[in-house]
Amino acid sequence: MNVTHAASKQSSLLRLVKSEAPTTCHTAILRHFSAEPNLAPPPSTDDSSVITEVVSLLQNNDNDWNNNDKLRQLLFPSNNSPHSLYAVSLPKITRRLGTTTKALKFFEYIxxxxxxxxxxxxxxxxxxxMYELACREQPNPLSKLSELLYKSKDHNIPLTINSATLLVRCFGQAGMIDKSLLVYKELDPVxxxxHIRNVLLDVLLRSGRVDDALQMLDEMLKxxxxxxxxxxxxxxxxxxxLKRDQSGRSVSEEEIVGLVSKFGEHDLFPSVVCLTQLITKLCRRGKSNGAWELLHDVINLGGGVEAASCNALLTGLGRERDFQRMNTLLKEMKEKDIHPNxxxxxxxxxxxxxxxxVDEALEVFEKMSGGGESDGFSVEPDVILYNTLIDGLSKVGRQEEGLGLMEQMRSKHHCAPNTVTYNCLIxxxxxxxxxxxxxxxxxxxxxxxxxPNVITLNTLVGGMCRHGRIxxxxxxxxxxxxxxxxxxxxxxxxxIxxxxxxxxxxxAMELFDEMMKAGCSPDAIVYYTLISGLSLAGRLDxxxxxxxxxxxxxxxxxxVSYNVLIGxxxxxxxxxxxxxxxxxxxQAGVNPDAVTYNTLISYFSNSGNFTTAHRVMRQMxxxxLMPTVVTYGALIHAYCLVDNLDEAMKIFRDMxxxxxVPPNTVIYNILIDTLxxxxxxxxxxxxxxxxxxKGVRPNTTTYNAMFKGLQGKNWLEKxxxxxxxxxxxxxxxxxxxMEILTEWLxxxxxxxxxKNLVQGYEVLASKA
Incomplete structure (x- = not known):
């Protein structure tokens, strides 16, 4: 890059450096890069002592360099050799001066x-x-770096690859991404x-500049x-x-698969760990198709694939119940010589x-352990695998087969059952x-x-409670x-x-108190259960x-709890x-539901306050919320209690x-009994x-009410x-x-x- 072109490029960078003052102090972890080849040959071993002497004079005579003849003689020999000390060892001297202030003063002296x-x-x-010195300085290394960059541009001094790398990284870590980009662009294209592209990629991706990073990556992947x-x-x-807290826009699964394919064309593939994590991430997003394509792209391009990556895809396919592709993948593993574990x-x-x-699971188990028509795999099952099968059998009511499998794990594979094994069977x-x-x-x-563990305890206690053995x-x-x-x-x-x-x-309350004393924090279910039980028992306090x-x-x-208490x-x-x-x-932001309104309507109706009951129903x-059969039933029952049959029948017809809202047997029974x-x-x-x-089935209560009414009228035929x-x-x-009919008949x-009615009942009872 010629000097004129460099100067024009420097002007834009200069403006950015001067305008964008750093706001944060950032200490970069400095790496010592190998310097670019010097234009002059390296100094002889004799020069090292001279360099040491020069540094000593510079350190000891900080304010009187111009009058120091010894320093002048060491730096500028009289023979004016093109390989004089300052031409080949200025970087070494600069590094040993310790501060950028002294280094810049030395540069100006030269x-x-x-x-x-x-x-x-x-x-x-x-x-x-000097850039390396600036990175170590506190409190504001970025300010020093900007000053040095401005100075270098002012003197048309081009950046080395190492300088550019250091600046890109330091500015990037401080969040000054545009500066990092401009430093890269100012660098000679050659x-x-x-290496520096990788540094810039890292900076861009860490800062969420995904599109800029992908644009650079596209150039590299051509x-x-x-x-x-x-x-x-x-x-x-x-x-x-793969970072969970990745900033910037998210990268789609299509882009991820595309990147893997493009890297593969350069014979570069994600590591086994990275590929496994990528597949897992796609599957968790519900993108199992993308994960499938990703794995197969790596396989088809000749990348190394191990069981771990296939396992990640199998897990994702399993969540979606895609057993067909799970079996296909297992066959492909055999064909590609990827050994399952x-x-x-x-x-x-x-x-x-x-x-x-479960039957399909048992078939897979037989094949993997070498039984049946093996697919060429023989894997020794472990206790976890046995427990999975035993649990599966127990959940579908095949406990006896689970017991047989437990004996098999002992005898055939010398695998001792553990607590989980017994818990599944219990x-x-x-x-x-x-x-x-x-x-x-x-x-x-x-x-x-x-x-046994607490799960064993809970399983047995829960089982006994469910079957009435409290x-x-x-x-x-x-x-x-x-x-x-x-x-x-x-x-x-x-x-409880x-x-x-x-x-x-x-x-139940005694156990609740014991639970609190034992330091066992009750969950919401315990509280809900107690509130319901106490309310139904009338112990509202x-x-x-x-x-x-x-x-x-x-x-x-x-x-539900509010409704129980209100009721x-x-x-x-x-x-x-x-x-x-x-x-x-x-106040808690819990909206009343149909049960709440029905409870209030029932209360006001039974209290004879029908006006308020109807007002609550209109509010409902x-x-x-549409009134339910319970809503109408509460009103009809209340009107029947006060013998207001006209209003009760009106509500019945309105239903x-x-x-x-179709009336049920309960509403018909209320009306028939009152009539x-x-x-x-x-x-x-x-x-x-x-x-x-209407297809509503009468029950014994319906017939009893009718028999009483018919007896009063003495309508025997009916x-x-x-x-x-x-x-x-x-x-x-x-x-x-029986009481009504025995007396009447x-x-x-x-x-x-x-007798015929009773005999019919006995026949029905025996059938039942």
Whole structure:
């Protein structure tokens, strides 16, 4: 690059350096680069002592260099040799001066006193030494670097490759990316080699300038590129792309696959670790097609692929249930001589088991261990693989086969079952309701010295609780506690839930207190369970206490908990407390749902406050919630209680016409019972016909209400028809039915009809 061209290029860089003052102090980790070849031959060994003497004079006579004849004589010999000391050793002297201030002063001294000033290019190594000094200086090395760069441009001194590399890196680390780019552009094109391009690539990618980096990479990846990429290039690029906190725009999977292909054309491929991470990243993004293409591009271009990269792709395909391509990849591994390992088969078997394709998983297991029609692979299964299969078998109710597999792992592969093995089997037997078999396995694992863990405890406790053996679960839990195996939140949750469901709220609260004392932080489920149980048991003060504890623990009440509390307060006629809950809901940002509105409508209806009940119903509709059969049922029931049949029937008709909410058996029963009690048996019978027309099945309660009404009217023929209908529909009579009909039919001599009804019930009961 000629001097004129260099000067024109320097002007733009000069403007940037002068205008962009550094705002942060940055200390670069300086690497000592090999200097560019000097124009003059290296000094002789004798010159080293002279250099030492020069440095000593410069250090000791800081303010009197111009009057130091000895210094002048050493630097500028009288013979004016072209290989005089200053021409070949200025970089060495500069480095030993320690500061850029002194180095610049020395440079100016040379410029002013040299009888034959050196050409600007020969001073490039000297400035390289000064850049190195500036990087070490505090508090603001970037300011010093900018000053030196300005000075070098002022004297038309070109950058060396090492100087440019140092400046690009330092400015880049300080976030001054445009300066880094301009330094690179100012460098002689001949010196813009792969090394400095790699440095700039690293700077651009770290700072999020992805498009600039990809543009430079495109130039390097051209088939006829003067400076093609090397191993460092590919490491820099893919390491940056794999960073989780990568700044700048994200790189699409198409771009990633394209880059791998272009690097492959230069016989460069990501390392096994890098390729595996790239495939994993694509699969986690849901881009398994891109991951498939990426792996196959590397294989087809001749890159080295190992099992780890294939395993990453198998994992991604497994998440998508793409078992066809999983099998295809396994076959391709055999063809390409990529040896699968136990993890390869573990991934395939795990995903097959996860989606209950256990028979296929067993086939894969047989092939991998050398049995059946082998695909040429023989891999020794480990305990993890056995556990995966045993768990898969247990989850589909094939515990006996799981037991057989456990014996096989002992005898055939000398692989000892561990805690996970037993936990899988115990869980399977617990879910099947075979609690005794689970206990047998638990005792067996203890005999074999396999230690149970908290999962073993939770599995057995949970299994016993689910199958109604709460006392046994409690005894087992206490026994394990005495033996040093402590429960956790899951254990207590299972027990608390079981005691709440069996209406033993006192025991549930006792366990809750024990849980708190044991330092086991309850989760939200424990709180929800207790609030529900206490509210249903009418212990609203305790429920409110648990709710306050829940909030103290950092949990929020959900809509279900609020509804349970509001319902409990309404049932206790503590509407002021219910209002407090509604206000708290509003403040917490929890919107009322249909259950909330239905609870309030039921409360106001049962209180006789129908005006407010209808107002709440209108608000429910305004808030986008459609009334349900429960909503209408609450209003109809309340009107029936006060014998306002006209309003009840009006709402009933509105259900089918205006709101299109079909009435259920409960609503029909309420109306039929009230009509019969009010001697409106004809209307009640018409409702029975309406039920048949709409496909709503009557139950024993429906028939009992009709029998009472018909008895009051003494309409025997209608009653006998209903009895036949009851038998046809397999609707079993209860003690109320028998009481009504025995008294009535005995009085009129129709006991035979009653016997037929009872016989029909007995036949149905025996079939059941």
């Amino acid at each position: 410029q002013a006193n040299s009888p034959s000033p050196p050409e600007p290019p020969s001073l490039s190594p000297t400035f390289e030494a 010196l813009q080699n792969t 088939p006829d590129a003067e400076f093609p990429p090397n191993e460092n290039s590919i490491d820099i690029v893919f390491t940056a792309l 136990v993890i390869t088969f573990g991934i395939l078997i795990n995903h097959l088991c996860k989606f209950h394709r 869980d399977g037997f617990c879910k099947a309701g075979e609690i005794e078999r689970s206990h047998e396995l638990f005792n067996q694992m203890n005999r074999e010295g396999v230690p 006392n046994s679960a409690m005894e087992f839990f206490n026994d394990m506690q005495r033996k040093g195996l402590k429960g956790n939140a899951v254990t207590y949750t299972a027990l 839930n079981a005691f709440c469901n069996s209406n033993n709220i006192n025991k 305790d429920a409110s206490f648990v709710a306050s504890k829940m909030k103290e623990a950092g949990f929020c009440l959900d809509i 409990g307060f309404c049932r206790k006629n503590k509407f002021d407390k219910a209002c407090e809950m509604l206000k708290e809901m509003e 509709i305004d808030n986008g 089918s016409t205006t709101s299109r 019969c009690k009010n001697k409106n048996v004809e209307v009640a019978l018409s409702l029975m016909d309406d039920m048949k027309h 009653a006998l028809k209903l009895m036949d209908q009851m038998t046809e529909q397999a609707c079993n009579p209860d003690y109320i039915t 005995s009085a009129v001599g129709e006991t035979e009809k009653l």
